[in-house]
Amino acid sequence: MKTLLIFLSVCVTATMAGEPQNVHHAPPKGMVFVPAGNFIMGSKYGDPDEKPQHIADTKAYFIDKYEVSNSEYAEFNPDFTYPKEKENNSVIVTWEQAKAYAVWVGKRLPTEKEWEKAARGTDGRIFPWGNTYDNTFVVWDLRYPRGSAIAKPESPYGCFDMAGSVWEWTADWYKPYPGNDIPMEQYGEQYKVMRGGSNFCNYSFLRTTHRYYIPPNTTGRYPVGFRCVKDIE
Amino acid sequence: MHKSTLYLLLVFSTLLLVPLVFAQKVNDFPKKTDPLHIKVNMFDKLIRGNHWNEGTIMQHVIFPPAGLDRPIIGSQADCLDNTAEMLAAYSYKYALTNNPNDRDFANQLFDGLLKLETVTGIPGLIARSFNKTDKPLWHEKVLWYPMEWHWSTSMKGYRWLGDLSADKFTSLFYTVGIFWELCADYEYKQKAAELLDRFLGRIIDNNFKLTDLDGKMTLWGNFCPNLPHQSLNSLEMLMALKVTYRITGKERYNAAYHMLIDRYHYDDHQLQSKILWPDEWKNPWDDDHAAKSLYMLMRYEDDRSLLIKYRMNLNRHWYDWQNHDFTFVGDVWLIILYQLLTGEDVLTEKRIQGIKDMWGFDRRKSEFKIPTEDGYKIVESEEEGSATAMIRNYWFGRYCGLIDPSW
Numbered sequence: 109m110k111t112l113l114i115f116l117s118v119c120v121t122a123t124m125a126g127e128p129q130n131v132h133h134a135p136p137k138g139m140v141f142v143p144a145g146n147f148i149m150g151s152k153y154g155d156p157d158e159k160p161q162h163i164a165d166t167k168a169y170f171i172d173k174y175e176v177s178n179s180e181y182a183e184f185n186p187d188f189t190y191p192k193e194k195e196n197n198s199v200i201v202t203w204e205q206a207k208a209y210a211v212w213v214g215k216r217l218p219t220e221k222e223w224e225k226a227a228r229g230t231d232g233r234i235f236p237w238g239n240t241y242d243n244t245f246v247v248w249d250l251r252y253p254r255g256s257a258i259a260k261p262e263s264p265y266g267c268f269d270m271a272g273s274v275w276e277w278t279a280d281w282y283k284p285y286p287g288n289d290i291p292m293e294q295y296g297e298q299y300k301v302m303r304g305g306s307n308f309c310n311y312s313f314l315r316t317t318h319r320y321y322i323p324p325n326t327t328g329r330y331p332v333g334f335r336c337v338k339d340i341e
Numbered sequence: 342m343h344k345s346t347l348y349l350l351l352v353f354s355t356l357l358l359v360p361l362v363f364a365q366k367v368n369d370f371p372k373k374t375d376p377l378h379i380k381v382n383m384f385d386k387l388i389r390g391n392h393w394n395e396g397t398i399m400q401h402v403i404f405p406p407a408g409l410d411r412p413i414i415g416s417q418a419d420c421l422d423n424t425a426e427m428l429a430a431y432s433y434k435y436a437l438t439n440n441p442n443d444r445d446f447a448n449q450l451f452d453g454l455l456k457l458e459t460v461t462g463i464p465g466l467i468a469r470s471f472n473k474t475d476k477p478l479w480h481e482k483v484l485w486y487p488m489e490w491h492w493s494t495s496m497k498g499y500r501w502l503g504d505l506s507a508d509k510f511t512s513l514f515y516t517v518g519i520f521w522e523l524c525a526d527y528e529y530k531q532k533a534a535e536l537l538d539r540f541l542g543r544i545i546d547n548n549f550k551l552t553d554l555d556g557k558m559t560l561w562g563n564f565c566p567n568l569p570h571q572s573l574n575s576l577e578m579l580m581a582l583k584v585t586y587r588i589t590g591k592e593r594y595n596a597a598y599h600m601l602i603d604r605y606h607y608d609d610h611q612l613q614s615k616i617l618w619p620d621e622w623k624n625p626w627d628d629d630h631a632a633k634s635l636y637m638l639m640r641y642e643d644d645r646s647l648l649i650k651y652r653m654n655l656n657r658h659w660y661d662w663q664n665h666d667f668t669f670v671g672d673v674w675l676i677i678l679y680q681l682l683t684g685e686d687v688l689t690e691k692r693i694q695g696i697k698d699m700w701g702f703d704r705r706k707s708e709f710k711i712p713t714e715d716g717y718k719i720v721e722s723e724e725e726g727s728a729t730a731m732i733r734n735y736w737f738g739r740y741c742g743l744i745d746p747s748w
Contacts, residue, residue: 153548153567155557234569241569243622294555310507310563311570320557322488329486 133340139170140226140266147225148232149285151317156290157282158317161232164221171218171226172335174254174268175199175276176209184209196253198274198333203300203324206277206334215336217279220319222337223303227271228316229264236270237261241311246272250307250331267335271314274333275302282321300324306331366390370704377697377748381735384701384728388427389446391725396453397470398423400727407709407722408479415724416484417470417502421509424453425516426729432516432524433736447524454513455536461503462495465543466554469509471501479711491554503553506561508630510551511577513540515633518584523740530588537585545597549578566605573627573634575601576611576654580634583641608650615657623661629671631658632678639682655682663687667695673734681741688743696738697748701728 135141149164175198178190185205190197201209203217210216218226227236237245237259244258247269255268263270270276282299284292299321305314308331312318322328367390371383392399394414400423401415414420431447434440458464460471469489472478475498481490486504493499514537521533544551544564551562563570564578579598586594601607614631616622631654639651659679665672673696680687688696704725710717738744 153565157557243616248622290556292555309560310558310574312558312563312565312568313560315569326487328488 133168133170135170136338138173139338140173142166142169142171142222142226142265144168145230147228147230149221149224149317151234151315154312154315154317155319157284157288157292157319159290160285160287162285162287164225166219166221166225168340169218169222170338170340171222171265171267172215172337173266175274175333175335176206177254181205181209184212194251194253197250198254198269198331200274200327200331200333202327202332203277207279210334210336213336215338217277217334218337220278220280220301220303223270223276223278224316226265226267227263227304231264233264234315234317236263236267236316241314246307246314248272248307250274270304270316272305272307274304274331275306275320276304277302277332277334282319294321298323302330302332373698373700377699377735377744378746380700381732385732387701387725388728388732392423392727394420394453394471395473396424396449396451396456397421398427398450398453398727398729399470400729402725403480403709404723404725407720407724408711413478413480414470414472415480417472417480418485419508420470420502421454421457421467421505422512423727423729424450424457425512426733428454428516429519430729430733430736432520432522433733433740436523436740437736444524444526447520448529451517451520451525451529451533454517455532457501458536458539460493460496460499460501461491461554462493463554465539467505467509467513467540468501468503469505471496471499473499482712483710489553504559505551505553506559507551507564507571507574507577508561508626510562510581511630511633513537514577514581514584515637518588518637521588534589537581538589538591541581541585541594545593549601566601566607571614572610572612573614573631575607576614576631576634576638579607579611580638584637587641602647608647612650612654612657614654615661617657617661625669625671628658628662628675632675636678636682652683655679667692667698670699670730670734673699674730674737677734677738677741677743680743696734696744699731699734701731702726 133141144167146163146165148161150161151158152161177196178199179195181199181201182188182190207217233239235241242259245261246257247254254273260268262268278301280301281297282301283295302320302322303318305318322330367387369383371380388398391412392402397420399414400417400419402412403415404412407413428447428450431443431450435443435447457468457471458466461468477490477500481487485502489502489504490500491503493501517533517537521530525533549564549566550558551564553559564574578601582594582598586598635651635655639648642648642651662675662679665675667673676687676692702725704723706721707724709720709722711720735744739746
């Protein structure tokens, strides 16, 4: 019942959000448009840091359709090397490197809200494509390039690989959601949040609501990449 | 004596001593052509001599001078698997020999498992591995996830590795179940029951999630009925509940077993534990843990409708296993187990030769990139893998009467 109410609330708010900020804007090349409005954020069943499930809102924004690739990153940093056959694979970099790239390309890293909304839309789904899981829905092996999942599922706004492939950096520090009073010593401004899981974790980490934390100056052996967002002027 | 002569003598003695200081305890390797029982015996000595870490078995040992003046544990992520294999091996062995020394060694290994719990400071939370050390070791930064190493709050001067996985979970229930069944005396049966009760009780309290020190689910610790998880994890959780109910007699575990089947259909979900296609998704470690789970479940379950489902799962595995060759020591375990559970005679001449040809590991030289304050240094050193799977396979086969002592 509570979920239904939250969903209805999202629908009503989305309808009331009004036209100007939700007029579809043609996205720049390689990006998709995410309209302003509310969505269901968090989970009742996940880790304590995913609670409470709540309504969050964002402005409209553009977000990269795919994670940034090795060859794209190498344009920014010519010293960056990678195997030739992996030019279209997702790049694995620290948060600091990801942020520097985003600034260079005139974009920024997504907030957690922006990332989660782009991944799950407004209906509170578990994965970017819906609520069931299959290995064919994700890039299962990092030998393979971006977007090479067998079923090639898109998120509601047209993003690929938001579950699996590599983890993705967000702009945010690891902090509790409003109303969450479950203590965690890791909260604060020590760790950045990464999302989306990778090819090396259980399916549940690929859920759109799952959060994980690592220091911004390392990938700590996790395969972590990123995608960027761009504000709409 | 002249001063310079004394100096030369000192240098000479030091040079003589250096190899002794750095030498491994056990250096005798079998020949590939040795009979199986000789090879197993020699690898057993190598493991007990070089891989022992306060009751646990190190999966990977790096010898000096790689960063320290004593052997160190390399990638310790799977230490619990190797300890579990050795404990199962000695439980099967004791069941055959009734030798109190074998039981004593098994008890020491079980105590090692208990230490993996004690070191975390939280009842029911079990570490992947631990080290006694006064400072973080270099391999923590490069061989696993550095954030998963913690100082122990309960054992001063120890560091432990968290993020326990479903694999380690399965190894624990398999080995403690076998130890309880074949080897443990009354005192150790009690300890075994209490360990599984604490471990699984904590997981059930967290809605079938294996949670870490930070309260979050571990990377592979998902058995939760409300969250999507691997089919194999459903099988593993059913096995854990069955074993723990048998050992503790606590109705809580029997009720949980039937709840997961009746309400959440884990008996159907487990059917697809084996990934048959595409080939690159097949995982030998998954096979190993499915085998451990089916081995325990199919012997303990007496409900015919459930047994049919577990047999279906085994049949799906066999569809793949029957085409394995014997280049991987893990295959021996699968073939023996399949013959034991089904009664089918699958030990062909080729497979028997594969069993006879089992091998532990070769010591090899490797270069290690050791982090330093201003970068890293390259050091060449020797390292050893593990032979515990081979030793477990041997004593399992002997126990089942499928490996001849003369081989």
